[in-house]
Amino acid sequence: MNLFQRIGEGLRKTRSQLGDGLSNLLKKPRSPAFYEEIEELLIATDVGPAQASLLVRELKTWEEQQNDPKKDPLVFIEERIASFFPLDPPLWEEKPHISPVTVLFVGVNGVGKTTTVGKMAHYFKARGKSVVLGAADTFRAAAVQQLILWGERLDVPVIRQKEGADPGAVAFDTVKAALARKIDVALIDTAGRLQTKHNLMAELHKIHGLVKRELPDIPFETLIVLDSTLGQNAMSQLEHFQKALPLTGMILTKLDGTSRGGIAVSLARKYRLPVRFVGVGEGNDDLLPFDPVLYARALVRPGTKLD
């Protein structure tokens, strides 16, 4: 399967609602009710009220000005959805020659941070990069064990300290180890935390600040991991985390389990934050690099043959 097919497969639930729904609706004659139905469909898949309303207004204008009846309105919708995503590339693509690229993973409990760290290690290893993992979730011994298991499975080192250790120190050690061993990528897991717990959010700010201050020249991404099945609640998580520390991108997990995969569109446009990867399952390979065009196409025109 190519990437487009894998995204389509991961988005199965959303695309059967949005893609099929749009194809059926677009066969109907145009009327105010028609545009309302399109808007409702977009909102139902969590594209967000603002984006839905904008898309429908743009579609209406486009159709009124359109004098080529052969042009497919689905292509127009796809292009508009793709345009809602910021395009800045991740640092591991923008600065591939500076190492270690460091990635700090943050997010609420159970969203899929540790699993994503493991999958991302696999992603980089498969591309010939060396990886080190940092177990900065020092709250629970089980959390460190979970990461060690990934490390063993993928044959990558895991930097850790004892339970209850300062997570900032672990993060710092991880980057130092990567520098000393000339490792390409350092991936740092952190403990899940509720966005409303101020002291825990302050701790993240501290971890981030420590790495940044001591090693100001390393390419440093801070990614928020969001569970896409949580819908609009993911918005509030993003807002709180963004206030606590400078995020550079997001990872949306569990897209395979929801028909509301339009949440990526809402989040990216409202917060102008690029999506780096999407999680579409629990296996090593179930983390796909995000491509706005392929994503929009998989949502809206899943049957497209790519040349």
Ligand SMILES: Nc1nc2c(ncn2[C@@H]2O[C@H](COP(=O)(O)OP(=O)(O)OP(=O)(O)O)[C@@H](O)[C@H]2O)c(=O)[nH]1
């Ligand atoms: N279906 C599906 N399950 C996923 C995905 N990503 C993670 N999971 C599952 O979600 C559950 C929680 O994942 P973890 O990686 O432990 O989550 P976490 O954010 O590290 O959790 P805490 O450390 O407790 O905050 C596990 O059962 C994962 O297998 C995904 O993309 N799709």
Ligand SMILES: [Mg+2]
């Ligand atoms: Mg975890």
